[in-house]
Amino acid sequence: MLTASQRLQAFANPTRFMALSGRLVAPLGVLTAAVMAVGLYFALFASPPDYQQGETVRIMYIHVPSAWLSLFVYSVMAVASGVALVFRHPIADVCAKAAAPIGAAFTFLALVTGSLWGEPMWGTWWVWDARLTSVLILFFIYLGYMALRATIDDPHAATRPAAVLALVGFVNVPIIHYSVNWWNTLHQPASVFRIDGPTVASSMLVPLMTLAVGFTLFFVVMLLVRMRAEVLRRRVRAMSLRRAEG
């Protein structure tokens, strides 16, 4: 009988990971495309415009899943970093590294779509609202993590500093979110920017949840593809170093 940790270690073996992920990528990609197509059809054609927001409500179907994933990806990164730090599983490190740019992209998408929605709704591209500010800072944390990764050439040497940074960020994100909330309610009444629209109707909940599932699947596929590329990149690096040594 294998214990749970032994089973986990079996997947930490890069060769097994490559074999398993190679079989998974194509079917998951097809599934992602199908769910996204259905979700987008509902979001763009089959759902009614909002009675307050009009057609701009459709931005929300992209915005909300992106914002959700920006936090979800960071959690994945933090868990992977913790595993990399404690158990030294190489695949966990690869996972954290591969997830960071995807998370940064979702955070950026959430900021941009929010800004595009804010212009017609609030009359301004940007407000220093609590949520916007904390998402912006989350984006900075992603960029800092990627910058740290980029400056250390040896991927194995980068594992621990990057993991420590991701974990410190994970502790800090709630603190930052809370402090920004406090700051914002101090300076401007939150009621101005709170949209007290109707509670979400089912005609809007369907595309929203479908797209949330689609975005998550998309993240998983992208993560697998990027992890495979990173494993291959490390193999190439190890091989060329060995050849250089003669």
Add this chain to the structure above:
Amino acid sequence: MGRAIAALIARDLRLAVRAGGGGGMAVFFFLITVSVVAVGVGPNLSLLAQIAPGILWVALLLSSLLTLERLFQADLEDGTLDLLAMGPLPLEAIAAAKAFSHWLTTGLPLLVAAPLLGLLLNLPVNVFPPLILSMAIGTPALSFLGAIGAALTVGVRRGGLLASLLVVPFYVPVLIFGVGAADEAISGAPPGVMLQALSLLGAVTLASLVIGPVAAAAGLRAALK
């Protein structure tokens, strides 16, 4: 162990005093930044009085970033850090001692200089006590959180800039609660609200006193291998 920590702190202080460059430069940078912002914003005294706490806090934050690079890098380059790591102290205690001496040589001088700069910015008299109090409570957090960034980038080329980029997002709560306490005094809010900001700031500092040394030690361990 207590003696070893005291010896390490005393060594860092002696280095700061005799080798120069650390705290003095930070204070000079603080002065220059505040002056440049005042020149950029314009000589409108009532406007300056209103934004003075924010300017002072931001300038303080930037000045303390300036000296982060030196926190561990010199010791790693000349081998001191290897000797320290082999000594009786755990790396966590070393990181804490070095962060504390960073506060003594950077945070404390900046704190002393702040009232003078407040005068330049036409800061109202009644705002001085809460602002200085918030800086006294908040500046240790800048040193201890900064130690994380300094430790993570210790072996990296041009690590100073990278350390600043990594650390600034974590400084946001300190900045918010620090400026918040002074802003409450400006807007004439009851002291209770101000105390709330100060105690939240204290909570952030206490958390950083724990997280900082542990994370910095993990970063140093990676660099020493």
